Amino acid sequence: MIAMPDLLRVSLRQVVRQRNYGVVFSIALGITAFIVLAVLGREIRYKIGQDMVLMGGVNVINVVMDDRQYPGQPVREFYPGTVKALEALPGVSMVSRNVRGGARFLLRGAGERSLNVNFTGVDQNYASTFSLDAVAGRLFTAEDVECRRRVCLLGLDAARSLYGGAPEALGRLLFLDKEIFEVVGVITGVMLGSQRQDGFLPYTVMVDRNWGGGKINRLHVRAVGWEDVAGLVEAIPPVVREHQSAPYVRVITQEDQLKRIGFTFMWVESLLWLGIAASLMLGGFGIWTGTFAAVRARTREVGLKKAMGGSDADILAQFLTEALCKAVAGGLLGIVAGAVLVEAGARLLDTGFSYGLLLAGSFGSIVFSAAIGVGGGLYPAVQASRMDVVTALRFE
Numbered sequence: 553m554i555a556m557p558d559l560l561r562v563s564l565r566q567v568v569r570q571r572n573y574g575v576v577f578s579i580a581l582g583i584t585a586f587i588v589l590a591v592l593g594r595e596i597r598y599k600i601g602q603d604m605v606l607m608g609g610v611n612v613i614n615v616v617m618d619d620r621q622y623p624g625q626p627v628r629e630f631y632p633g634t635v636k637a638l639e640a641l642p643g644v645s646m647v648s649r650n651v652r653g654g655a656r657f658l659l660r661g662a663g664e665r666s667l668n669v670n671f672t673g674v675d676q677n678y679a680s681t682f683s684l685d686a687v688a689g690r691l692f693t694a695e696d697v698e699c700r701r702r703v704c705l706l707g708l709d710a711a712r713s714l715y716g717g718a719p720e721a722l723g724r725l726l727f728l729d730k731e732i733f734e735v736v737g738v739i740t741g742v743m744l745g746s747q748r749q750d751g752f753l754p755y756t757v758m759v760d761r762n763w764g765g766g767k768i769n770r771l772h773v774r775a776v777g778w779e780d781v782a783g784l785v786e787a788i789p790p791v792v793r794e795h796q797s798a799p800y801v802r803v804i805t806q807e808d809q810l811k812r813i814g815f816t817f818m819w820v821e822s823l824l825w826l827g828i829a830a831s832l833m834l835g836g837f838g839i840w841t842g843t844f845a846a847v848r849a850r851t852r853e854v855g856l857k858k859a860m861g862g863s864d865a866d867i868l869a870q871f872l873t874e875a876l877c878k879a880v881a882g883g884l885l886g887i888v889a890g891a892v893l894v895e896a897g898a899r900l901l902d903t904g905f906s907y908g909l910l911l912a913g914s915f916g917s918i919v920f921s922a923a924i925g926v927g928g929g930l931y932p933a934v935q936a937s938r939m940d941v942v943t944a945l946r947f948e
Contacts, residue, residue, distance in 0.1 A: 576882040579924060582829075583886025583917045584893065589824060590913040591894045595903045611778045612681060612743070614804040615788055616652060617769040622800055629767035634795040638773060641787055643780030648677040648772040651755050653764035657728045659751075661714030669710055671728070671751040673758030681774045682743040688718035689737030696736075697754045704733045707748035708740035726751075729761070778814070781805055837928065868933050875929020876922060883921025887914045 615638075619625040630649070639647050651673030660666045678684070679691045687708060696703055704726060706714075711721035718738035726733045733753070740748060759766050773788065775781050785803050792798045891910065898905045 575878055576885065579879055579882025579921060580886035580889060583883050583921065584889040585824070585827065587887065587890030587910070587913045587917060588893050588897065591890075591905050591910050592897050592901070592903075595898075595901050595905070610806045611775040611781055613773040613775065613781060613784055613788070615771040615773055615792070616802050616804065617767075617798065618800040618802045619769075625800065627765065627767060627769070628796070628798060629769050630771055630792075631796050634792055635771065637791050637795050638771065638788065641784065641791065643776050643784055645774045645776045646677045646681055648681040648774070649675045649755055649768045650678070650770040650772060651758045651764040651766070651768060652770035654750070655728075655758065655763035657726075657751075659714060659726055662716060662720070665714055667710065667713050667749075669706075669749070669751045671704070671753050671758070671763070672747070673755035673764060674752050675755055678752070678772070679739060679741075681772045682741060684739045684741035684744055686737045687740050689722045689735070691737055691739065692752075692754060697756050700754065700756045700760060702731060702733045702757065703736045703754070704728075705737045705739050705752040706735055707744060707750050707752075708738055709748040710751060711735075711738045713749070729763075871933035872926065872929050875933065876925040879921045879925030879928070880918065883918050886921075887917055890914075890917075 615630075617628045617630070619627050635647055635649065638644060654670040654672050656668055656670045658666060659669050674692070675697050676692045676694045679686070684691075686705075688711075689705075692703070692705065695701070706721055708718060711718050715721040715724060721735050721738050724735045726735065739752070753763075755768060758764050759768065773784065775784055785805060788803050789798075789801055792801050891914070894905055894910060
């Protein structure tokens, strides 16, 4: 029986001579993609999902007290304890309190301009919940809400209609029901929609003055990702009813958009895994055909080794080890490239990754590469080991 160090040395020399770099790179490509998807798959899905939800807000769940639809029912509002319980649910990123009914005021702008503006009561989380940006000034802070400051935000279209632009609107004083409010910011964003013509006040200010009904009867619950929405839709009503009376609480989502996004992600992910499988299968097929070609090219060599006392097990071990070396070399190259891409991807996505998962993926990749080598090289190696000595020596 040939010694293992000699077997490895001879096999590596043969792999270098054969120059089957295409097989090695094919396996390396599949392993690289596998490691990147295994380690950064969730982060990639989250980032892509965030970009998609910005166009439709599908990860924002509206939770409303629908008591007004039932005559004779008291108009209920969400308690602080209920809000805290919802914020603690797995999959919830943040919860924004909202006075559902708006208050409309006629505002006079620059010159002779005037506009009937609807004001909504919101908290400091509203802008983050809907991914809104301040194009001028600032957003609401927790102090604005808690201290009941008389400040307001204007949508970009409202600021343009009244004052000609966002910078011009900053610092303006608005008279709302004989009270003076200062414009501290102008906001915009894809998810703001028609509310670009609206104004926004701290919800505590509206509750104190009984504007818009004076009750916090709507919550905007932002899920971490679109995949969390379905579970939260089921979990929210029981949590609300556990902390207060809410017989007519209603949960509103964008079901059609969620289904489209889910369908799109399913196909994209399927195609990615199909590409990885095709690359690895191509590598395995390359090992199979390459080993067959090596056996045919070295038929006389096999006959000579058997004539000199080489056993069938020695011949089988040599060709199988050559196949394993090709596969494992591709696996190692793929692991190195995958680790580099994971590190670069984590920095690009501004996120961390699990080193334990990377190590587990690397170990699994080596095992899988070895399995490809065995699967692709076993049959040709067996054929070589079963050759008849005389027939092999006469082969031209």
